Amino acid sequence: xxxxxxxxTVINEIGAVVGAGDVTVREIDRLAYAQDYFWLPQMRLDRGxxxxxxxxxxxxxxxxxxxQLLTIATxxxxxxxxxxxxSGTQGGTVPLYGGIVLDLKKMNRIVNINETAxxxxxxxxxxxxxxxxxxxxxxxxxxxxPASAAVATVGGCIAARGTGTISTKYGKAEDMVMSLEIAxxxxxxxxxxxxxxxxCGPGILQLFVGAEGTLxxxxxxxxxxxxxxxxxxxxxxLFNDLRDALEAGRRVMTRRLRPCTLRLYDPPSTxxxxxxxxxxxxxxxxxxxxxxxxxxxxxxxEKLIAHICAGLGGKDAGRDAAENWWAHRYDFYFPPxxxxxxRMYGTIESxxxxxxxxxxxxxxxxxxxxxxxxxxxxxxxxxxxxxPWGTMVYDRFYIDSxxxxxxxxxxxxxxxxxxAARTNLAHGGTLNDHHGIGYKLGAMMPEQYGAAWxxxxxxxxxxxxxxxxxxxxLGFGPPKS
Numbered sequence: 289x290x291x292x293x294x295x296x297t298v299i300n301e302i303g304a305v306v307g308a309g310d311v312t313v314r315e316i317d318r319l320a321y322a323q324d325y326f327w328l329p330q331m332r333l334d335r336g337x338x339x340x341x342x343x344x345x346x347x348x349x350x351x352x353x354x355x356q357l358l359t360i361a362t363x364x365x366x367x368x369x370x371x372x373x374x375s376g377t378q379g380g381t382v383p384l385y386g387g388i389v390l391d392l393k394k395m396n397r398i399v400n401i402n403e404t405a406x407x408x409x410x411x412x413x414x415x416x417x418x419x420x421x422x423x424x425x426x427x428x429x430x431x432x433x434p435a436s437a438a439v440a441t442v443g444g445c446i447a448a449r450g451t452g453t454i455s456t457k458y459g460k461a462e463d464m465v466m467s468l469e470i471a472x473x474x475x476x477x478x479x480x481x482x483x484x485x486x487x488c489g490p491g492i493l494q495l496f497v498g499a500e501g502t503l504x505x506x507x508x509x510x511x512x513x514x515x516x517x518x519x520x521x522x523x524x525x526l527f528n529d530l531r532d533a534l535e536a537g538r539r540v541m542t543r544r545l546r547p548c549t550l551r552l553y554d555p556p557s558t559x560x561x562x563x564x565x566x567x568x569x570x571x572x573x574x575x576x577x578x579x580x581x582x583x584x585x586x587x588x589x590e591k592l593i594a595h596i597c598a599g600l601g602g603k604d605a606g607r608d609a610a611e612n613w614w615a616h617r618y619d620f621y622f623p624p625x626x627x628x629x630x631r632m633y634g635t636i637e638s639x640x641x642x643x644x645x646x647x648x649x650x651x652x653x654x655x656x657x658x659x660x661x662x663x664x665x666x667x668x669x670x671x672x673x674x675x676p677w678g679t680m681v682y683d684r685f686y687i688d689s690x691x692x693x694x695x696x697x698x699x700x701x702x703x704x705x706x707x708a709a710r711t712n713l714a715h716g717g718t719l720n721d722h723h724g725i726g727y728k729l730g731a732m733m734p735e736q737y738g739a740a741w742x743x744x745x746x747x748x749x750x751x752x753x754x755x756x757x758x759x760x761x762l763g764f765g766p767p768k769s
Contacts, residue, residue, distance in 0.1 A: 321383065324380060326377055331694065337694050343386045345391060346390060355471045368758070371391045375444070377726075378725060380501075387759075394413060408511055412505075412506045413443060415441060419442060430511065447506060456546075462494070465512075466510040467479065468510075473757050502758045503751040503757060505757075517548075517586075519579075519580060519586045522613065525575045525602035526573070540596055551575070552575045552576075557669065577610070627686060632685075636705065636708035638652075638720070639680035649669060664687060713736055718736065726761055730764070
């Protein structure tokens, strides 16, 4: 954005709210907040292209301070980007139009843990691991274990509809939310109803869940908790045919069994990825099944799931490999195993119903490997979050030697994403399951929603008439002049 004439005045106004020590315009800080884990801005920076940077970064410590900062931003028509842990992969915190970054990590208090209702009320900037550690000391869990848990914040997980490794039983972050406190662009602080289930007209809770800061800023969250399970066990099954493995997962879910984890690796992932990370020498499609809860229920569920897998040709691979996966489940997402520059890569996940998932997988694999064969494109996938009606495919493309020039690399990257996204939509899938939209997939949102897109734009205009709330994300446009 073009800095306002009274830019120094804006800095002083913000400093008066948060304190002079909690506002910065240093170049090194502006650069640090210029990107998240999205490949494209990282590549640009690597190739010497100057990134879009925020004008100001500040660190509010309360919802009242957030509201005051939004009032200032509205008065000066300055974009506002809420920032949690910065672990997103979709460009959701990239300051496309400059503006003010509100880093919420000082808003990290646990307000209340209600052990009777099994709920907790926390501030949005609370670190996920820190929250989980406190709950565990009380014999409780949030049961939300994303790979980003060491970095991510509670509010960030909810703002992007994040998920974790035991979501098949306990749900995604969006399923765990009881209520929210939200600061609006006007500076007003609102609360959703105390419970997510009611018959009191349309609920507004889910408007803000997944909105990625485009409608308001989540400042406080009340979420559902779980008791720590008495037992949590894992077992592996090896299938010769991916379709049989997918059918096993479908039967488990449609029989309404409740495994905490179903993690199915396609043959390339089983052969190469599991070998590299876990030193497993396997051929076929490897399914990891986790069950937890009371010992008697776990034993029964394991028995029923084993019967389903055996009936479809799944060979019992025992506990050791699956337990090893659980112990090292995050290793896949960190060095030296996670993909990194100079390689080009992207996670092009989707979710759909059981009747569509195999065709979606095959079509996207072909679209990547055949459509971009000249670049040596590779494709791997696993199916990691399961629902009563379907599952998702967590899939990636890789190009080991992308074009050297920034413009050429960006053009290829965007072309691959466009093909992958439209393949998802053409086969009954969504643009994304749990990483969010950011600006990476924003251009595809009208195509996904069709005639309903105009309704989302109207909702955006009601809550954010100036377009200053995280502009350019979710397919919404730039700030209004």
